[in-house]
Amino acid sequence: MTELTLVQAVNRGLHQAMKTDPDVLLLGEDIGLNGGVFRATEGLMKEFGAERVIDTPLSETGIVGAAIGMALYGLKPVAEIQFLDFIYPAFDQIVSEIAKFRYRSGGEYPCHVVVRSPYGGGIKGGLYHSQSSEAYFAHTAGLKVVIPSTPADAKGLLLSAIFDADPVIFLEPKRIYRSVSGEVPDGDQRVPLGKAAVRREGTDLSMFAYGAMVPPTLAAAEALASEGIQAEVVDLRSLVPLDEAAVLASVEKTGRAVIVHEAPRFCGFGAELAAILAEKALYSLKAPVARVTGYDTPFPYALEHLYLPNVERITHAARQTARAS
Amino acid sequence: MGNVSSGPSASGATPVPELPTERLLDLYRTMVLVRSVDERCLSLQRQGRIGFYVPLQGQEAAQVGCATALEPDDWIFPAYRELGVALVRGVPLQRLLDQFIGNSGDTLKGRQMPNHYGYREYNFVTASSPVGTQISHAVGAAMAIQRRGHRRISICFFGDGTSSSNDFHAGLNFAGVFQTPTIFFCQNNQWAISLPRERQTRSATIAQKAEAYGFPGVVVDGMDLSAVYRVVREARERALAGQGPTLIEAQVYRLGPHSTSDDPRRYRTDAELSEWKAKDPLARMKHLLLSGGHLTEAEDAQLWEGAKRQISEILQAAEGTAPVDPLTLFDDVFSERPATLELQRAEFTELLREGILKP
Numbered sequence: 001m002t003e004l005t006l007v008q009a010v011n012r013g014l015h016q017a018m019k020t021d022p023d024v025l026l027l028g029e030d031i032g033l034n035g036g037v038f039r040a041t042e043g044l045m046k047e048f049g050a051e052r053v054i055d056t057p058l059s060e061t062g063i064v065g066a067a068i069g070m071a072l073y074g075l076k077p078v079a080e081i082q083f084l085d086f087i088y089p090a091f092d093q094i095v096s097e098i099a100k101f102r103y104r105s106g107g108e109y110p111c112h113v114v115v116r117s118p119y120g121g122g123i124k125g126g127l128y129h130s131q132s133s134e135a136y137f138a139h140t141a142g143l144k145v146v147i148p149s150t151p152a153d154a155k156g157l158l159l160s161a162i163f164d165a166d167p168v169i170f171l172e173p174k175r176i177y178r179s180v181s182g183e184v185p186d187g188d189q190r191v192p193l194g195k196a197a198v199r200r201e202g203t204d205l206s207m208f209a210y211g212a213m214v215p216p217t218l219a220a221a222e223a224l225a226s227e228g229i230q231a232e233v234v235d236l237r238s239l240v241p242l243d244e245a246a247v248l249a250s251v252e253k254t255g256r257a258v259i260v261h262e263a264p265r266f267c268g269f270g271a272e273l274a275a276i277l278a279e280k281a282l283y284s285l286k287a288p289v290a291r292v293t294g295y296d297t298p299f300p301y302a303l304e305h306l307y308l309p310n311v312e313r314i315t316h317a318a319r320q321t322a323r324a325s
Numbered sequence: 326m327g328n329v330s331s332g333p334s335a336s337g338a339t340p341v342p343e344l345p346t347e348r349l350l351d352l353y354r355t356m357v358l359v360r361s362v363d364e365r366c367l368s369l370q371r372q373g374r375i376g377f378y379v380p381l382q383g384q385e386a387a388q389v390g391c392a393t394a395l396e397p398d399d400w401i402f403p404a405y406r407e408l409g410v411a412l413v414r415g416v417p418l419q420r421l422l423d424q425f426i427g428n429s430g431d432t433l434k435g436r437q438m439p440n441h442y443g444y445r446e447y448n449f450v451t452a453s454s455p456v457g458t459q460i461s462h463a464v465g466a467a468m469a470i471q472r473r474g475h476r477r478i479s480i481c482f483f484g485d486g487t488s489s490s491n492d493f494h495a496g497l498n499f500a501g502v503f504q505t506p507t508i509f510f511c512q513n514n515q516w517a518i519s520l521p522r523e524r525q526t527r528s529a530t531i532a533q534k535a536e537a538y539g540f541p542g543v544v545v546d547g548m549d550l551s552a553v554y555r556v557v558r559e560a561r562e563r564a565l566a567g568q569g570p571t572l573i574e575a576q577v578y579r580l581g582p583h584s585t586s587d588d589p590r591r592y593r594t595d596a597e598l599s600e601w602k603a604k605d606p607l608a609r610m611k612h613l614l615l616s617g618g619h620l621t622e623a624e625d626a627q628l629w630e631g632a633k634r635q636i637s638e639i640l641q642a643a644e645g646t647a648p649v650d651p652l653t654l655f656d657d658v659f660s661e662r663p664a665t666l667e668l669q670r671a672e673f674t675e676l677l678r679e680g681i682l683k684p
Contacts, residue, residue, distance in 0.1 A: 033592045034519035057489035057525045058456060058517050086455055089491050124376040126438035128454030266665060295669050297658045301376075302427035302435025302649045306673070312681045 004184045007177035009151035010040045010116075013158035014078065016188050018048050021076060024162060027054040027063055028080030037082055038118055038177055064090035067113045068097055076162060077113055084119035084171065085128040091136075098167045099142035113167045116158075119147075120212045120262055121294075121308050122175035126301035132211075132263035132294070137169045138239045138272070144168040145239040146193060149214035151182045153237060156191030164193060173212035180215065196243035198250070202232035205322045206250040208273055209260040210236040213309060217260050220314035229322045231258075239269055247273060248281050255286035258318045262308050265293040287324035292317045341558040344393075344551055350619055352393060352550060353610045354628055356385045359409045360607055361632035362418065363581075365640070366425060366439070370585045374644070375425045379440040381406045383548075383580035386606030387512050389413055390553030391575070394561060395480065400466050401449045402459040402481040405440045406512070410482065414447045418636070422643040434656070435649035457483060457490030460509065464496045467505035467570075478564040480508040486517025488531045497572065501538035506564035508557065509535075509572040512547060514579035515601075519592040535572035547575030548606045578604070651677060651684045 004012060017024045025048075026041060032055040035042035045053035056063050060081055067077035081087045087094070094115065101111035121130035138145045144166055148154040154172065161168035199214065200221050209217040214235050221231040234250050236243065251257050257277055259270035270291045277289055292309045300307050344352070363380050370378040381388065388409030395401070395414075403410060411421065423430035425439040433442060433451070443451025450466075452459065463481035470477055487493055488511065500507050511531050515522050528534060535542030541563075545556045553575055560571035578601035582589050589598075614620035655662060655670040662670065676682040 029517075030519040032519075035591070037518065037586065055520055055524060058486040058520070059489045059491070061491055062489065088455070124438075126441065126454075127436065128441075129438070265669070295654065295673065296666050297654055298436070300435065300654055301437055302431075303651060303654050306651055306654065306682050306684065310682075313676065316676070316679075316681045 001183040001185055003181055004151045004155075005178045005181045006148070006151045006154050006173070007038055007040055009154040009184045010158060010172060011042055011044070012184065013155035014041065014044060015047070016155070017076075017078070017159055017162040018044065018052060020188050021163070023074065024076045024078065025052040025054065025070070026078050026080065027056050027067060029056060029058055029063070029082050031055060031080050036080065038174060040116075040172070041080070060086055060088075060090040061093055064093040064098070064113070064115060067115070068093060068101070068111055071111050071113045072101070072109055078162060079113060079115045081115060081117040083125075083129050084117040084133060085131045087115075087117060087133075094137070094143070094169070095140050099140045102166075103142060110165060111167055112165060114161050114170055115168070116170045116172060118174035118177070119171040120173050120175050121299055121304055122212060124301065124304060127298050130299040130304070132261065134169075134171055134239060135263060135267060135269050138269055142167070143240065144193060145171070146237065147171045147173065147211040147239065148237065149173065149176070149180075149209075149211050149235050151180065151184045153191055153197070155184050156189055157193065157237065159188060160190045160193050163190070168193070171211065175212040176215060191237075194238045194241035194243055196237055196246035197235045198232060198246070199235050200231065200233040202230035202254065204229050204254055205231045205256040205258065205318055206254045207231050207233045207258045207260060207314075207318060208236060208247065209233065210239065213260045213262055216309065216311045217314055219311045220318055223311065223315045224318055224322070227319070229319065231318060231322075244276060247276060251277055251281045252284045255284050256321050256324075257285070258290045258292060258314070258321050260292045260309055260314055262294045264296045265291055266296045268293055287321050290317045290321045341555050341562070344554055346617060346619055349551070349610070350614060352389050353607075353614060353620070355389050355413060356409070356550075356607055356610060357628045358418075358632045358635070359385050359389065359412055361629065361636055362408060362421075365633075365636050367581070367585065369425075369640075375439055376427075377439050377585055378425070379406050379584045380581040381408055383578040383601065383606065384512050384514060385409050386550040386610065387547035387553050387575040387577050390550035391510055391557045394554045394557035396477065398448065398475070398477040399561070400463070400470075400477070400479040402463040402466070402479065403443070403449065403452050404456065404459065404482050404484065404487070405452050405454065406484070407452075407482050408440070411442070411447075411449060414449055416444055416447050416449060419639050419642065420444065422639055423646060426643050426646075427649060428643060428646040429649050430643065430646040431649070434653045457487040457492035457496075459483070460487070460490075460492045460496035461499065463507055463509075464499045464503070464505050467500070467507040468503055470506055471503075476565060478506040478508060478561055480510055482510050482512065484517060485511065485513040485515065485522045485525055485531060486520065487511075488534065489525050497535065497538040497570075500570040501540050504567070504569035507570040508560045508564065509570065510557070511572065511574045512577050513574050514577050516579050516583070516589070516593065518583045518587060521593075530574055532572055532574035540570045540572070542572040542574065544574045544576065547577035548604045548609060550606065550610060580605070648684070
């Protein structure tokens with residue numbers, strides 16, 4: 001075990017994967033000499049060479065398109081998109097190509113590409129360095145979508161993603177890249193995709209979160225505990241495949257659900273969770289499902305602190321849900 | 326490469342008259358202001374008084390020379406490094422500093438990071454962070470200019486890295502096909518964050534890419550204000566004469582970091598930096614004015630002092646301006662708020678009232 005920050009754990013995950021398998025290679029903007037703008041690839045070019053840590057021209061569609069070709073040929077490319085906000089030039093390659101290669105070829109051309117990208121707000125990044133657009137990808141059949149919230153998961157899930165048979169959009173909560181640290185297993189220790197983690201057990205209320213929203217949700221659960229409300233906090237970790245059993249089991253126990261994400265509310269991932277609860281857990285529910293989310297506006301700059309769900313907002317919504325009858 | 330040239334008559338159009346020396350002194354004053362704002366903003370960012378900053382040191386002559394060759398009706402599609410262009414166009418410094426701070430005086434309502442501004446009043450279109458998207462917009466605006474029969478052009482600004490983007494190729498191709506009155510102004514500052522120009526393209530120049538799209542590309546020394554002025558003015562004449570677009574590659578150098586989040590010492594050498602520092606466009610212009618007897622050292626010192634004073638006064642006003650009204654969060658998403666957003670605004674208001682959210 002080694003104590004690492006989340007971004008260091010990403011780095012160790014990439015390092016381990018490259019050590020395990022010479023077919024793993026990285027491509028992206030500023031990932032070589034510069035070590036990535038968030039330093040996620042620091043030192044990797046020095047260790048594995050410029051043939052396996054490839055600094056590309058400034059073209060997201062070029063990065064993802066080239067990664068697709070490499071994957072079809074049998075390599076295991078990990079593409080970095082510098083900010084999730086900059087992924088849209090590659091959207092066509094991801095949605096029309098990566099997601100559909102296996103299906104459209106009758107299974108003959110699996111397209112195992114991992115696209116890593118820092119996502120989310122909280123760094124005063126304004127409109128174009130803050131977005132949480134996970135729902136676009138979760139909505140696209142054929143893509144797995146994974147979002148870690150701890151250093152151990154960042155490494156373990158990334159290793160699973162790189163050695164998975166399917167393409168994975170791997171979203172890293174940049175807001176907690178350095179503010180969160182923890183023990184990370186050494187070596188090739190993988191965390192399976194599709195399994196949620198219960199971060200805090202509770203009986204009165206279920207709170208669902210992922211990525212950078214997990215720490216404030218846990219803090220809200222602590223605040224509620226001092227008021228006598230025992231909240232369970234479930235970290236989804238994989239949006240696709242979703243651990244539906246874990247979601248349902250928690251709500252069947254508590255009868256109340258609060259969903260937290262920083263993406264806008266309308267058609268956000270919380271809408272899918274709420275629909276699942278309405279379809280499969282309605283008779284367990286003692287209160288309406290609540291969502292604490294970003295607002296249905298573009299991501300602001302000066303008002304970022306009022307846009308992002310914070311401990312106070314989450315606690316307030318959870319308290320209301322716990323008390324509703 | 327027949328239509329790639331560094332000479333003044335690439336297009337064969339009427340030669341553009343040189344800028345008179347009195348004008349040069351004026352433009353130097355603007356360059357001093359631009360450099361002073363830049364230096365001040367870098368220090369404001371370090372002090373936490375603004376959140377972020379994108380410097381442009383090394384690109385002042387290219388920007389001031391280019392913007393001077395334009396007319397107020399010409400539509401500007403900037404990237405996020407065009408402070409010099411904005412100031413020449415007449416955008417008040419107060420507006421820019423209000424934007425950098427994101428206060429209630431910011432006409433963008435605090436929505437964008439510093440440097441990402443735009444003002445309809447100045448035909449200076451609002452900028453975005455994704456690179457290159459503005460290139461095709463400039464072409465579309467030029468197609469609209471053609472349709473309206475207006476006598477003006479559109480111009481877009483971008484860097485060497487952007488020459489790898491989708492919209493660079495799509496935009497230049499459209500412009501060639503539709504022969505639009507557009508200037509593509511590439512400030513090749515040699516570095517796209519950590520990647521050198523050679524890593525963006527195997528082409529000898531960026532300008533030569535225009536040839537493949539069927540129109541002229543011109544390389545110009547971007548440290549030479551007069552040379553930049555001349556090629557832009559010429560490209561503008563061509564566009565107005567119905568002879569179509571021009572790609573101009575102004576060769577400059579980014580003397581500072583890509584942004585305040587960047588540390589260029591990680592990827593480039595001090596020797597390279599010193600070599601380019603010796604070509605500093607401000608020093609070059611100053612030398613020209615001094616040797617021509619149009620400026621004295623004392624007058625130069627006064628220019629810098631004056632710029633500092635002006636910035637301090639404007640900054641004080643900007644920092645004394647109230648923050649953005651929180652409720653503006655919900656404005657301008659649509660022309661009118663839909664019912665769902667109205668509901669969110671009401672919830673938000675209630676959270677503010679109860680003190681759960683703190684402005």
